[in-house]
Amino acid sequence: MSYLISKDIHQFRNQIISISGEDASKCIQCGKCTAGCPVSPEMDIQPNQVLRFIQINDPEPLLKCKTIWICASCQTCSVRCPEEIEIAKIMDSLRKLSLESQAPSGEERVVKFDNLFLDSIQKRGRVHELELVMRYNLTTFQPFKDAHLGPLMLSRGKLSFLGHKIKGLDQIKRIFKESKRFLRSLE
Amino acid sequence: MTESSRDENIELMTYSEVIDVKGFVGNFDVTIRKKPRYVDLTKCTGCGICIEKCPTKVPSEWDLGLGMRKAIYKPFGQAVPNVPVIDKENCRFFTTGKCKVCQKLCPAQAINYEEEEEFIKKKFGAIIVATGFTQFDPSIYGEYGGGRFKDVITGLHLERMLDTSGPTGGHVIRPSDHREPKNIVFIQCVGSRDEQKGHPYCSRICCMYTAKQAILLKDHFPDTQSYIFYIDIRAGGKNYEEFIKRAQREYGAIYIRGRVSKIYEKGDKLIVRGVDTLVGKQVEIEADLVVLATAVVPQPDAKELAKILNIPHDQYGFYTEAHPKLQPVESVTKGIFLTGSCQFPKDIPDSVATTGAASIRACEILSKDELILDPKIASINPDVCSGCLNCLEVCPFDAIEKTEVNGKVVAQVIPTLCHGCGNCAATCRTKAANVEGFTDDQIYAQVASIFEVMRKERLIELSD
Numbered sequence: 073m074s075y076l077i078s079k080d081i082h083q084f085r086n087q088i089i090s091i092s093g094e095d096a097s098k099c100i101q102c103g104k105c106t107a108g109c110p111v112s113p114e115m116d117i118q119p120n121q122v123l124r125f126i127q128i129n130d131p132e133p134l135l136k137c138k139t140i141w142i143c144a145s146c147q148t149c150s151v152r153c154p155e156e157i158e159i160a161k162i163m164d165s166l167r168k169l170s171l172e173s174q175a176p177s178g179e180e181r182v183v184k185f186d187n188l189f190l191d192s193i194q195k196r197g198r199v200h201e202l203e204l205v206m207r208y209n210l211t212t213f214q215p216f217k218d219a220h221l222g223p224l225m226l227s228r229g230k231l232s233f234l235g236h237k238i239k240g241l242d243q244i245k246r247i248f249k250e251s252k253r254f255l256r257s258l259e
Numbered sequence: 260m261t262e263s264s265r266d267e268n269i270e271l272m273t274y275s276e277v278i279d280v281k282g283f284v285g286n287f288d289v290t291i292r293k294k295p296r297y298v299d300l301t302k303c304t305g306c307g308i309c310i311e312k313c314p315t316k317v318p319s320e321w322d323l324g325l326g327m328r329k330a331i332y333k334p335f336g337q338a339v340p341n342v343p344v345i346d347k348e349n350c351r352f353f354t355t356g357k358c359k360v361c362q363k364l365c366p367a368q369a370i371n372y373e374e375e376e377e378f379i380k381k382k383f384g385a386i387i388v389a390t391g392f393t394q395f396d397p398s399i400y401g402e403y404g405g406g407r408f409k410d411v412i413t414g415l416h417l418e419r420m421l422d423t424s425g426p427t428g429g430h431v432i433r434p435s436d437h438r439e440p441k442n443i444v445f446i447q448c449v450g451s452r453d454e455q456k457g458h459p460y461c462s463r464i465c466c467m468y469t470a471k472q473a474i475l476l477k478d479h480f481p482d483t484q485s486y487i488f489y490i491d492i493r494a495g496g497k498n499y500e501e502f503i504k505r506a507q508r509e510y511g512a513i514y515i516r517g518r519v520s521k522i523y524e525k526g527d528k529l530i531v532r533g534v535d536t537l538v539g540k541q542v543e544i545e546a547d548l549v550v551l552a553t554a555v556v557p558q559p560d561a562k563e564l565a566k567i568l569n570i571p572h573d574q575y576g577f578y579t580e581a582h583p584k585l586q587p588v589e590s591v592t593k594g595i596f597l598t599g600s601c602q603f604p605k606d607i608p609d610s611v612a613t614t615g616a617a618s619i620r621a622c623e624i625l626s627k628d629e630l631i632l633d634p635k636i637a638s639i640n641p642d643v644c645s646g647c648l649n650c651l652e653v654c655p656f657d658a659i660e661k662t663e664v665n666g667k668v669v670a671q672v673i674p675t676l677c678h679g680c681g682n683c684a685a686t687c688r689t690k691a692a693n694v695e696g697f698t699d700d701q702i703y704a705q706v707a708s709i710f711e712v713m714r715k716e717r718l719i720e721l722s723d
Contacts, residue, residue, distance in 0.1 A: 081484055082511055097508050101516070101537050124537040128513065 084129045091165040091258060096126035098155045105149035105159050115139040116178065119149055119159055122166070135170045139163075141179035168255070181212050190248075197244045200235030260339040274344060275379075280386070280568050283658075283675040284594025285624060287383045295374040297345035298331075302369035305341035307333075309361035309370065317349045319426070322419050325434070326426025331361050336424050345370075385594045385621035388578060389614065390564060392600035395450030395457060395554035402521050403446065403551060409435040410529055411522060411549040414445075414468055421475055431480065433548055436527065440547030443476060444531045445469050445487040446519050450554030452490060457554050458575060463604040465552035466493045470503050472550070473512040485512045486544055488519050488533050496608065515542060522549060555604035569657050570595055577603050588617040592656065593675060596620050635696045636677035637684060643691035644669040650683035650692050659683060 085096050105119040106112055112119065117139045125134050134140065140163050149159040170177055177183050188207050192199050202222075209215050225231045238244070263269045272291060279290035298309075315330035322328075330350040331343050351358035352372060362370040394415055398406035410433045423429035433440050447465055450457030466489070473485040492514070494500045506512045517534035524530075531544045557576035558564075565572045570590040571579045578597050581589040588596050596617035599610040624630065637658070639650070646668040651659045658676035662669060670692070672683075683692040690699055713719045 081513060095508070097511075098504075100504075121538050124535070128515070128535060128538070128542075130538075 081129050084131045085126050087169075088126055088162055088165050091168065092158070092161040094158050094162050094165075096123045096157070096162065098157055099123040099127065100155060102154060104152045104154065108148045108152045110146060110148065111142050111144055114142045119143075119163075122162070123157070123159070126162070131169070134166050135173050136175050136178050138178035140166045140170060141177060141182035184208065184211050194245065194248050196235055197238030197241045198236060200232075202231045202233060203235060260337070264339045271339065272379075273340060277564070277567060278378075282382075283673055284592075285384050285630065285675070287386060287594065289381055289383050289386070291379045291381065293377040293379060295347075295376050296342070297347075297370060297372055297374050298342055299367075299369040299371055299374075300340060300342055302367045303342040303365075304367050304369075305343075306366065307343075308364050308366070310343055312360050312364050314358065314360060315349055315351050317346070322426040323413075323416050325416060325419055342369075345372075384625045385596065386568065387596045387598060387614075387617045387621055388564075388568065388570070388590070388601055389597075389599045389617075390558050390561065390601040392555045392604065393558050395556045397449050397551050397553050399456050400449060400551075403449065403519070403549070404522055408522065408524065408529060408549070409433075410440075410547065411551065413449075413551050413553045414465065414472065415553075417472055417550050418468070421472065421479070429479070431476065431483075431548070438547075439480065439482075441483055442544060442546045443473075443483055443485050443548045443550060444519075444529075444544055444546040445473065445485060445550045445552060446531075447487065447489040447552045448518070448554075449551040450556070451552075458556070460554075460575070460604070461493060462552075462555040463493065464555060464606045467496070467499060467502065467606065469550075469552055470494075470506040470512070473506050474510045477510040477512070485510075486531075486546075487512055487514045488517060488531075489514060490516070490518065496606070517542070522546075555600060557601065561601065568592065568595055570597075577601065588613050588620055591678070594624060630675065632674060633679065635694060636674055636679045637672045637681070637692055637694050639670050639672055639683070639687075640691045640693075641667075641669045641671070643689050645689045645691070646670070647688065649686050649688070653682045653686045655680065655682065 082097075089095055099120070101120055101124060103118075103120045105123075106121075109115070109119055115138060117125070117133060117137045119139070122134060122137075122139060125131070143160070143163045145160050145163065147158075147160040150157070150161070153159060171183070185208055188204055188211070189199065192204050205218070209217050222231065260271075264271045272293065274296050275291050275293045277289055278292045281288040309331050310329050310333065313329035313331045316327045317330065318324040319326045319328035319332075321335045331345045333341070333343050345353070345361075347353045359372075362368075362372070394413060397403060397411075397413065404411045412434065416434075417431065419425045420427045420431045421429060431440060431443075432438065447469060448462075451460060451462040451465070453459075469487055473487065476483045476485055492503055494503045507514060515533060515535050517536045519531055519533040521532045522529050523532075525545075529546045529549055531546050531549060533542050533544075534540070535542045557572075561576040561578070562572060565576075565578060568590075570592050573579055578590060578601050580587050580597060580602060581591050588598060590597050598613040598617040599605055602613070605613065639659075641664040648659075648661060648668075648670055650670050651661065656676050656678055658673045658678070659670050660673060662671040670683075672692075679694050681694045681697065684694050684697075684699075686692070693699060710719070
């Protein structure tokens with residue numbers, strides 16, 4: 073049972089505004105974001121409910137939910153919203169807050185995949201698919217997941233053993249550095 | 260009101276009520292009871308010294324008991340005329356025979372304890388009914404305290420408190436301990452949209468006045484936080500939706516979609532338990548003050564007045580219009596018009612609009628020497644009428660009167676009142692009553708000719 077306490081009732085909403093610039097109190101709960109969301113059936117909290125939890129200052133269920141990790145950031149919700157709220161941005165802010173909170177995430181595997189993906193980008197400037205898939209399968213204890221697709225993709229040249237590097241890798245590294253600096257500046 | 264009291268074409272009869280209406284459109288005979296005010300309207304200057312010195316104090320009806328008034332009082336600040344009235348029930352002179360302070364002090368000698376009620380009979384061409392509404396008594400809601408909790412008030416109480424000339428001088432306080440509230444919970448639809456304890460209809464005005472009160476509270480007392488439990492926000496009107504959004508965004512009012520199921524006391528706080536259906540969770544709020552948006556209901560004597568005026572009302576007591584779309588301000592009885600919330604819950608813009616419409620409709624009648632009526636009304640043939648007067652009883656519009664023709668008692672139709680419903684024609688045993696255009700002979704002739712055509716075209720076989 074949630075208690076709505078008047079002190080700082082708008083605190084969570086303001087925190088989201090400071091990170092994403094998006095005001096959840098604008099939401100009129102029409103539900104169009106949920107209606108158009110392609111991954112809504114997989115979510116445990118629907119997108120309009122995410123905004124509702126922000127409105128009633130209840131961050132707890134959001135920081136440990138699956139929804140924010142299942143969200144594919146396709147931005148259909150942002151495009152459809154009659155109040156012009158960029159819900160995808162809010163989802164992004166929630167992912168940030170969830171990681172910072174150190175609480176167990178609702179979808180550990182998505183978090184792991186995201187980290188491996190970024191790691192691969194940081195090292196090469198582009199994804200090394202084979203390495204990414206294998207590292208992901210090993211860290212999630214499912215070494216043979218999708219393995220049967222490997223030979224076929226290799227034969228068609230969709231996977232490479234060694235991977236590629238791009239030119240100007242230092243620029244990619246600078247992007248990562250700048251992003252981290254920007255995130256720190258928000259705090 | 261002040262403006263109309265100054266208009267030379269308007270005679271304002273305050274502290275008076277209509278007790279009888281006879282006649283019909285253009286010729287209403289109205290009996291008005293003028294209640295004794297005990298203060299001479301022509302002498303009183305409105306100085307107010309009598310009110311100041313009156314020793315008796317009683318709870319003020321205008322302030323819903325939040326403040327006190329004297330036994331000689333003006334109902335409210337802007338009351339027209341600016342003349343007080345003595346409340347006979349509570350006046351010390353009328354109850355004990357001693358006092359007369361107001362009479363002794365009145366510089367204009369306007370106090371007259373001997374004044375008696377007066378009956379005035381007058382003729383009027385048209386009548387506009389604007390008797391307004393009253394608010395639903397929420398004490399039937401045991402789950403909201405049923406009147407036990409002092410800090411559970413109605414929107415009207417809060418309205419009085421927010422008034423700078425009101426009983427608290429514009430300060431919002433908890434009635435129990437006179438402290439300023441921090442958390443204020445509004446509960447919508449108390450008595451509206453509730454068939455079990457209240458009425459099925461929507462009261463229409465609560466969504467907007469609640470948003471207004473939430474804005475005013477935040478404006479006057481920035482520390483307060485308003486929570487509003489609602490079923491639907493009904494903001495259909497010019498700039499209404501925008502107003503609600505302002506309350507939510509700029510003034511931070513928290514709207515919670517769901518009803519409250521229980522209020523209970525915990526220390527000096529009220530715990531309000533409801534639901535937020537948008538997240539599907541129970542919600543509990545520690546409130547200092549709870550404001551109920553009680554339903555708009557008809558005046559308690561609305562049905563009696565309907566009988567006097569001979570106009571129909573619905574099951575609640577709201578007066579019925581002649582046609583919901585095409586004749587929204589006319590009552591079924593010709594010459595009687597409706598405006599304001601005596602018809603159904605209306606907000607200020609709607610009331611102003613219907614009042615304008617009703618006035619013009621009345622002027623339309625008064626400006627003509629003759630009225631054009633629908634020809635399809637009843638008539639009674641005095642030669643055939645037996646004078647049983649059964650028709651007089653069944654007529655829903657009181658359009659039949661007793662009269663004498665050549666020394667014989669017969670019934671007669673008042674054409675301006677008749678609506679051509681045919682009740683009298685159906686009841687009449689001597690076939691004296693008929694609706695023009697639909698006489699029995701005409702209907703028989705129609706039936707006969709239909710049969711004739713059908714027989715000729717061999718659609719039916721008729722045996723002799």
